[in-house]
Amino acid sequence: MAYDKFDILTSTAVPLPIENVDTDQIIPARFLKATERKGFGDNLFRDWRYNQDNSPKEGFVLNNPIYGGKILVGGKNFGSGSSREHAAWAVYDYGFRCVVSSFFADIFRNNCLNIGVLPVQVSPEFLEKIFRAIEADPKAEFEVDLSEQSITLLATGEKEIFDINGYKKSNMLHGFDDIDYLLNIKENIREFASDRPL
Amino acid sequence: MAVKKTLFDKVWDSHVVQQIENGPDVLFIDRHMVHEVTSPVAFLGIKTRGIRVMYPEKTFATADHNTPTINQHLPVADPLSxxxxxxxEENSKEYGISYWGLGHEKNGIVHVVGPEYGITQPGATIVCGDSHTSTHGAFGAIxxxxxxxxxxxxxxxxxIMQTKPKSMRINVEGQLNFGVTPKDVALYIxxxxxxxxxxxxxxxYAGEVFRxxxxxxxxxxxxxxxxMGARGGMIAPDEKTxxxxxxxxxxxxGDAWxxxxxxxxxxxxxxGASFDKEITFDAQNIEPMITYGTNPGMGIGISNGIPMAESMDGGVATYKKSLQYMDFNEGDSMMGKKIDFVFLGSCTNGRIEDFRAFASIVKGRQKADxxxxxxxxxxxxxxxxxxxxxxxxxxQEAGFELREPGCSACLAMNDDKIPAGKYAVSTxxxxxxxxxxxxxxxxxxxxLVAAAAAVTGKVTDPRELMEPELAQ
Structure with a gap:
């Protein structure tokens, strides 16, 4: 489905300074049983966020009202593991529009781009700077500018440029998705398929 | 002189419908497998757009992720599953897709049945809403x-739209040691x-070991x-394939064959084709492997101790959190650790050869109480x-029962859940x-390691229970 346009996002951020956050943590398999795409945010980081009796776990960042915002900042190798797009849906449904890390797992990155959540890969040094800025001031604001491909720590003006492929960038700026594109070249696909042996 | 190409290049390049400037390739897909968990929202999507499945004969549906593994003849108890x-079932019927549901004689885990029925073929592009689709690369497919x-x-x-990934060749040369299986080779890498x-x-994957x-x-x-983060892995097709x-x-x-x-x-x-990265390992350095932490990279030879945090490359806090979850200590030996559950199965090790290996150890022994x-x-x-x-x-003689096919305790979407705090040796x-x-x-x-644990009740080196002359 087409999604929200992404241009400039100014927000506080939620820090999760853990490496190798896998998609089973982002959303455990037992919550993948829906046949529609809604309500996944309730189970975002379910087992880190809640005890088995469903009471909130003290100390987990999403249960700490000091932190909030539309940007989630994770440690290196964020989103490894399963291909479940539900992980990206949960991140989106909870209210995040951007995930920042120094390294993303491939499928999670693609899934985010396909639903309109912007994955921003920064250097390990800049990631550390972000974590420190939030630690010093949980209300620290960041600006993510997709046109300019930059992320800025507004308090100090420190900025880093990030990569994104031009096609995906354009899609996100306009809120287009890949299926819109593919449906437009269906005749080319049909012609290509006519020669295939399989 | 013709450009030297890799196996991956040959298959990928022959499936590119269109190259988008400064963007991904439009890649044609020969075979699409679907299962119950990651497909319903996709079907809902095409329904909402008011379009049909373009090539229903190229998509194959099987139920596996949340199916029960006992009493499959009864209605599924969990209403959400x-x-x-x-x-x-309804989507398959509506769009004319072949459907091997619960109770169907061809039902099974998507990555097991694909090869079994020849859906998986060399040179094909195969996708599925499941990260272990990489399995089919064994046939020289992408x-x-x-x-x-x-x-x-x-x-x-x-x-689909995909940016062509970089290429890596991993060679493992030499002969595998006694008691070392393909699973150990992968966990070692x-x-x-x-x-x-x-x-x-x-x-x-190339070299003597994979040949x-x-x-x-x-x-x-x-x-x-x-x-290890790779989107997929593949092995060149040969006579065995x-x-x-x-x-x-x-x-x-006939002729088509x-x-x-x-x-x-x-x-x-x-x-002479080149790879962006190439690594070679010596098969002699691999022993039966076991993991001690909370990602598959945290594995060691079964006779080794758990590494010290300082010896790990960065992320000491994450490493310690992981050991804390496992209730293990740095330097602990894995051998002799008491275990509670053994799971043999999954798209990784749920094929006949895996059951033969398991049986070779439990034969004439008894499941630990x-x-x-x-x-x-x-x-x-x-x-x-x-x-x-x-x-x-x-x-059965050794005290084990066989369940019915499915993904089961690999991801515990059904009732096959390991209880909190318990240890499971899992294939x-x-x-x-x-x-x-x-x-x-x-x-x-x-x-083999799972079988050794199942009969001794603790982490045990399977080589202690094997007859060397029967090893190969």
Whole structure:
């Protein structure tokens, strides 16, 4: 489905300074049983966020009202593991529009781009700077500018440029998705398929 | 002189419908597998757009992720799982897709049944909304997991948009040691590269070890490619591949077979083709492996101690958090650790060869009293072979029961959940926190290591229970 346009996002951020956050943590398999795409945010980081009796776990960042915002900042190798797009849906449904890390797992990155959540890969040094800025001031604001491909720590003006492929960038700026594109070249696909042996 | 190409280049390049400038390639997909969990929202998507499935004959549906592994003849008790299974059945029917649901004789785990029926073929592009789709790379196919938006793309247009990944060749040379299986080779490679060491790459496995490996073994290795971050892994098709593929339900016959063989024979990487990265390991350095932490890169040779945090490359806090979850200490020996559960199965190790290996150790022994064992064949075909080959009798004599096919405790979407705090030696693919049930602690290992644990009740070196002369 087409999604929200992404241009400039100014927000506080939620820090999760853990490496190798896998998609089973982002959303455990037992919550993948829906046949529609809604309500996944309730189970975002379910087992880190809640005890088995469903009471909130003290100390987990999403249960700490000091932190909030539309940007989630994770440690290196964020989103490894399963291909479940539900992980990206949960991140989106909870209210995040951007995930920042120094390294993303491939499928999670693609899934985010396909639903309109912007994955921003920064250097390990800049990631550390972000974590420190939030630690010093949980209300620290960041600006993510997709046109300019930059992320800025507004308090100090420190900025880093990030990569994104031009096609995906354009899609996100306009809120287009890949299926819109593919449906437009269906005749080319049909012609290509006519020669295939399989 | 012609450009030297890799196996991966040859298959990828022949499937590019269009190259988008400064963007991804439009890649044509030959085979699309779907299961109940990652497909319903994709079907809903095409329904909302008011479009049909473009090539229904290229999509194959099977139910596996949340199916029960006992009493499959009864209605599925969990209403949410039942609803997902019903959605898959209805969507398959509405769009004319072949559907192997619960109770169907061809039902099984998507990555086990694909090869069994010849849906998986060399040189093909194969996708599924499941990261272990990399399994099919064992046949020289480009096979990888996709998200649900991409499932929708394939249903709608038989294409997805992908940026061509970088290439990596991993060679393992020499002869494998006694008691070392394909699972150990894969866990060893992952332990060396880490859980993100191959992210951004597509891997080709080459060298003597993979040439000598059976198709089942190659599937196990390719299956685990995603656990080091690679999108997929593949092995050049050879005589073993052709022999496996021949005469299966969906493989070509007659002239078409000859033509296909001629084409498949051109696929192996050209001499002198270059890779973005190349690594070589010595088979002699690999021993039976076991994991001690909460990602598949945290594996060691079974006779080694758990590494010290300082020796790890960065992320000391994450490492300590992981050991705390497992309730293990740095420097601990894995051998002798008491375990509670054993799981034999999954798309990694749920094929007939895995049951043969397990049976070779439990034969004439008894299941330890403190162990609950779940033995889950990957498909009905595997289940039938277990019975025909007399393996079931061996398992039963040793005090084990056989369950019905499905993904089961690998991801614990059904009732096969390891209880909180319990230890499971598991032949599956992921030891993430809670993967096998909230609070469950997973030790990934080969079917031989799982069998040794099942009869001794603790982590045991399987070589102690094996007859050397029967090793090969």
């Amino acid at each position: 039942a609803n997902q299974l019903k959605a898959l 096979a990888f997991g996709i998200g649900t938006s991409e499932v929708e793309m394939v249903l709608a247009t038989q294409c 992952i332990s060396q590269l880490s859980t993100s060491g191959a992210t951004g790459y597509f891997v080709e 000598n490996m059976t198709m089942e073994g190659r599937m196990t290795v390719c299956n685990l490619s995603i656990e 052709f022999a496996y593929v021949k005469d299966r339900e969906f493989t070509p016959r 000859e033509k296909a063989m001629a084409y498949w024979s051109t696929l192996p990487t050209d001499d 403190n162990v609950t064992a779940w033995l889950v064949p990957g498909s009905h075909k595997v289940e039938a072979a277990i019975k025909e080959e007399g393996i079931l009798a061996i398992l 599956s693919n992921r030891n993430f926190e809670g993967r096998q049930g909230p609070g469950a602690r997973t030790l990934l290992a080969s079917p």
